[in-house]
Amino acid sequence: MAEVLVYVDHVDGAVRKPTLELLTLARRIGEPVAVALGxxxxxxxxxxxxxxxxxxxxxxxxxxxxxxxxxKVDALQAAVEQVSPAAVLVPSSAEAKEVAARLALRxxxxxxxxxxxxxxxxxxxxxxxxxxxASFTTKSRVVKGxxxxxxxxxxxxxxxxxxxxxxxxxSVTFSDKATGTKVTGRTARESTGRPELTEAAxxxxxxxGVNGAENFAxxxxxADSLGAAVxxxxxxxxxxxxxxxxxxxQTGKSVSPQLYxxxxxxxAIQHRxxxxxxxxxxxxxxxAEAPIFDLxxxxxxxxxxxxxxxxxxxxxxxxx
Amino acid sequence: MSLRIxxxxxxxxxxxxxxxxxxxxxxxRDDVDGLLSELDEYAVEQALQISENSDDDVEVTVLTIGxxxxxxxxxxxxxxxxxxxxxxxxxxxxGTDAIGTSLVLAKAIEKAGYDLVISGxxxxxxxxxxxxxLVAERLGVxxxxxxxxxxxxxxxxxxxxxNDAASExxxxxLPAVVSxxxxxxxxxxxxxxxxxxxxxxxxxxxxxxxxxxxADEVGLEGAWTKVDAANxxxxxxxxxxxxxxxxxxxxxxxxxxxxxxx
Numbered sequence: 126m127a128e129v130l131v132y133v134d135h136v137d138g139a140v141r142k143p144t145l146e147l148l149t150l151a152r153r154i155g156e157p158v159a160v161a162l163g164x165x166x167x168x169x170x171x172x173x174x175x176x177x178x179x180x181x182x183x184x185x186x187x188x189x190x191x192x193x194x195x196x197k198v199d200a201l202q203a204a205v206e207q208v209s210p211a212a213v214l215v216p217s218s219a220e221a222k223e224v225a226a227r228l229a230l231r232x233x234x235x236x237x238x239x240x241x242x243x244x245x246x247x248x249x250x251x252x253x254x255x256x257x258x259a260s261f262t263t264k265s266r267v268v269k270g271x272x273x274x275x276x277x278x279x280x281x282x283x284x285x286x287x288x289x290x291x292x293x294x295x296s297v298t299f300s301d302k303a304t305g306t307k308v309t310g311r312t313a314r315e316s317t318g319r320p321e322l323t324e325a326a327x328x329x330x331x332x333x334g335v336n337g338a339e340n341f342a343x344x345x346x347x348a349d350s351l352g353a354a355v356x357x358x359x360x361x362x363x364x365x366x367x368x369x370x371x372x373x374x375q376t377g378k379s380v381s382p383q384l385y386x387x388x389x390x391x392x393a394i395q396h397r398x399x400x401x402x403x404x405x406x407x408x409x410x411x412x413a414e415a416p417i418f419d420l421x422x423x424x425x426x427x428x429x430x431x432x433x434x435x436x437x438x439x440x441x442x443x444x445x
Numbered sequence: 446m447s448l449r450i451x452x453x454x455x456x457x458x459x460x461x462x463x464x465x466x467x468x469x470x471x472x473x474r475d476d477v478d479g480l481l482s483e484l485d486e487y488a489v490e491q492a493l494q495i496s497e498n499s500d501d502d503v504e505v506t507v508l509t510i511g512x513x514x515x516x517x518x519x520x521x522x523x524x525x526x527x528x529x530x531x532x533x534x535x536x537x538x539x540g541t542d543a544i545g546t547s548l549v550l551a552k553a554i555e556k557a558g559y560d561l562v563i564s565g566x567x568x569x570x571x572x573x574x575x576x577x578x579l580v581a582e583r584l585g586v587x588x589x590x591x592x593x594x595x596x597x598x599x600x601x602x603x604x605x606x607x608n609d610a611a612s613e614x615x616x617x618x619l620p621a622v623v624s625x626x627x628x629x630x631x632x633x634x635x636x637x638x639x640x641x642x643x644x645x646x647x648x649x650x651x652x653x654x655x656x657x658x659x660a661d662e663v664g665l666e667g668a669w670t671k672v673d674a675a676n677x678x679x680x681x682x683x684x685x686x687x688x689x690x691x692x693x694x695x696x697x698x699x700x701x702x703x704x705x706x707x
Contacts, residue, residue: 226575227582235669257464269669305587310614376627427689435694
């Protein structure tokens, strides 16, 4: 059976959920071979094996943290040359997408980004994408070289599928371009204790109607009652009420959770682009004419300062 | 010292219009008004700021690939304050994918001459966000991308890149390829004077032969990816909408419990 390379997104050995989703998709095409790079790479093997990786290629070097993008391209290229895979699957994070693009060009292959599904096809893997602010769905293929496909978080379920997960050291020679862009400083973001926005099963977002940074506390309280991530519309971010890293929309994060709760968000195209593929959509808004209500499974026309605290209390009561 | 900046910009269909696909499954550009991609305005703005803050002699060239109408995007960038423009236009470019686009951009950037390339974080139509990385790979120069802050001093470009887990400061030597996010600073509006001045600024037109690119390296036939189908997403079925009469939160909780979210 053909092998499929899966690029592992991990933090010091802790594998992030989108990588496990990639293993589910990779198993539809062939046998997953994972590639884990940098500090803690070896620690990823157990969880990757549990989810279907037959092999885990690892390489640890300080270059991966000290320089941007290119060292990872060099390593993935070495892995492609060693394995001759049927496809390369990569999570759609900002850096991984750049790594995938440069890899594709180097190995003479086409690239598809931000797939929301990948299936085996007669002429190679078929990727589904959601485009034009999720108003269209396309099916595409790579027609030259080894298909390189990046996949958005929450595009597949995480499935247990125990496999050997044999660890092999990957041999990597860094190119002379590897040290071109130096990381001179890194400040870790303060952890909120909430799930990562793009990976969360539930997202609770606030917009213009929240009307002030201090009022985001009621959005956070609702999120915490559900174990959800907190998002914000561009209007709320531009007003300085919530950090840009939490922005949902065309120029922020694109999310696809099981449940999306929009609070005081009108639903402009800019915002819809980032949340329209959510499974269940709920909105609370004073304006009955707000376009967000065209998308919802359930909507409440009302003042969020009345509705949201009542909802949070009711959830807490029901959860006991 | 002089510094030559090339800003890559894209002419895109207005995102607030009714965007759709043409019969050959390329982006339809006829039925929706086009404009300079909003995310590229930030790139133009940063180029102008670097120019204004520099003691060197800085020249800002805006570069686009696209049909005749794409000149509108160049004109907008020139009216913001860019010095000159290059328009790559050739019928054989229709349907070019990201890999092909990076080839054309890289050849045009080399022909124009550059010390620094500045791009937006992504286009607002394709939204892939990979072209700056591809251009850097082709040019063989450092990529210093997705910056929310950028500055150039001497032969060095530095910037801040905000990732999910951390905020990083980066540094690279010129020549280099930069991309900037919408957090890099609001783009200026063209002044009346700028709009008048733009009419006199030079716009060069190049075709594929000027860039020594063969027709089969680009276009729909030369693309390394193929779109087999594009279907409009079915409208979401109308949901339940209630007016809050004092029990809206509880009613919503009831709905969420029914969907097993509580």
